[in-house]
Amino acid sequence: MRQDPDGPHLRSGQVARRAGVNPQTLRYYERRGLIAEPARSPGGHRAYPPETVTLLTVIKAAQRLGFTLDEVAELIDTGRRGHPTPDLRARAQAKIAEVDARIADLTTIRTALTQVVTAGCDSLTNCTCPDCPLPYAGLATGRTPAEDRPS
Template structure:
C-alpha cells in the first residue's frame, strides 16, 4: 500500500479511523502500522493508505481476529495468498461456532436455573446459588 500525499497528523488519523492516538502508537509498536519519518518540522503526517490500514485492523478485530492474526492477514495482503487467508478465516469461523455452541449451553442452563428459582417457593437455599456451588458442567 503506497501512501497518497501525507495529509493528516496522528490526531487526524485517529479521528478518521475512529481510534485513540495511543491505539495508533500501540499498533506502530506492534508493527501493524508504519510510523512516518519525522520531517525537519517535527510533525509526522499520514495518508489515506494509513486510514485504510487502520480500518482494516479494526474491522478484522470486530470479526474476532487477534492482533497476531491481523498481522498474519496483513502479510498475506498481496493478492497471491487468498488460500492462506481463507484457511485463517476458516479456523476463526470454527472457533466462533464453538463459542456459539458454548453460549447456547450457557443460555439453556441459565434458563433452567431461573425457572427453578421461580418454581421454588420458600426454600432456604436458592436453587441457582446451590447449583453454582455444586458446579455446572458447561465448559
C-alpha cells in the same frame, strides 16, 4: 494508491480523527507492527500517507470479525508479500470454527441458566428448590475426586 514521498501527508491527530480512533492507538499499532513506521518531519512529528486511514478501517473491520491484533498483523503481512502463511479464506474458516465453539459454550450455559430459573433456585449455597440443578451446573467439570491421598 500513490506512494509519492512528497504527497499530502497527514499528522497523527488527523489520521486518528479520520479513522475514528484515539491518537494513542496509532502509536500502539505501530509498536504492534500493524502499521509501518511513518516518515517524520524535521522535528520528529510523524507524517502519515493518506492510505493509513484506509488501513485503520481495515484493521477495525478485521477486529469486528473476531481476529486478534496479532492475527490482523499476520493477515496484513500475508497479503503484502506472497502467502507464506495460510491465507485469508483458511483463517476465516478456522475463525468460524472458533466462533461456533464459543456459541456452543454459551448455548450450554444458557440451558443451565434456564434450568436454574425454571427450577426456582433461591440460593447458590442453600437452594431449597426440588430437583435443584445447581450441583449439576457442571458443564464438563472434568473433576476426578481422587486427588487427596496424603503424599
